[in-house]
Amino acid sequence: MLSRQIVSELTRLETPFYLYDTDLLRRTLESVVYESEKYGYKVHYAIKANYDDHILGIIREYGLGIDCASGNEVRKAVELGFDPKSIVYAGVGKRDNEIEYAVKQNILAINCESIEELHLIDAISKKCGRKTDVALRINPDIDPKTNHCIDTGQADSKFGISYEEVLQHVDDIRSLENIDIIGLHLHIGSQIRELHVxxxxxxxxxxxxxxxxxxxxxxxxxxxxxxxxxxxxxxxNEPIPNFASLFAIVRQHLNVGSRDVHFEFGRSIVGQCGELITRVLFNKTTATGRKLVIVDASMTELIRPALYGSYHNIENISSQDSATEKYTVVGTACESTDVFDENVGLRRTKRGDLLTIKSAGAYGMSMASRYNLHDIPSAVYSDKL
Ligand SMILES: Cc1ncc(COP(=O)(O)O)c(C=O)c1O
Known part of the structure; x- marks a missing residue:
């Protein structure tokens, strides 16, 4: 919960903006590094979750590698000083120029997602006079028991190569002279809470x-x-995710001998350290009796509720009113799905109050858009306040 003093400082700032708790980010990074070192596991940060420069600078201090999903993400990681040999690059549809850039950077591995892509990497590597390290991203056909919008490893998914297809093309793959298959990659989905998966x-x-x-x-x-x-x-209740339990499960169940084991965490590294601070513009009641709170943020700053039906905990941080009421919190965008949540219990809310939409550090700012010509949201950091 934000202190009174911080809230009064925030009140003076123009909203909406992302507020990042860099102390929590550091404690999260300390936890993932400490727990992974117990087993010698290597951790990459999935830069798609949040590519903010200040956040990336802090993550770099803790020695994590980077997992990328586009050529521009690889470029960003390289330009910010991450060791190319700590960078992996997955993506179901990599463009030729993105592959060429990754080949020239000599990154740890391009995580390849189709047989045709393997051929293309081979051809581009030949053109560049290089041999490229590749990991096969295989679709393991696993139900990750999460929101179906963010599962990525079921048989019918667009991600990864089916194991059967790899087996059908073994000779073909082995004939490619300009790539080395050095790794196996999978990613079964996001926001997995049932760790037995x-x-x-x-x-x-x-x-x-x-x-x-x-x-x-x-x-x-x-x-x-x-x-x-x-x-x-x-x-x-859980500001730092349970890395220890996940690593213990993998330690117990994965039998891959002396091979290195890598993870690519996005949400669990940055999710809890960010929140979206927004101001109440108006209150009104619909003809059906629904009390609406219209805030100055929208799906253009945080699209997860509109895109996936995702839940974010919302709190009125400036109201001193002890009475609470149930509200539907909606944004400014010209879309009916631009609703942050319905039936939210908030301290009685009036124009000018500040609300926080919590756990928005991952897939918040990085998915922001300029729809309705909204501005891309700014960022405020606790260590710079
Ligand atoms: C290939 C890959 N690796 C890692 C991640 C990061 O996932 P999470 O944020 O759930 O840790 C994603 C997210 O979509 C991904 O597609």
């Missing part, structure tokens, strides 16, 4: 690694992706 993932990985090895592929590392969920309902 990762046990199924490990069981599948064990079989795939054994089979690929027996087919002659020298797999040096296994990258099991990200996906660890955060507590959106009660963020104060």
């Amino acid at each position: 990762f046990e199924n993932m490990c069981d599948k990985v064990n079989v795939i690694v054994e089979n690929l090895t027996s087919l002659g592929f020298a797999i040096d590392f296994v990258d099991v992706g990200g996906g660890l969920g955060i507590n959106y309902d009660l963020p104060e």
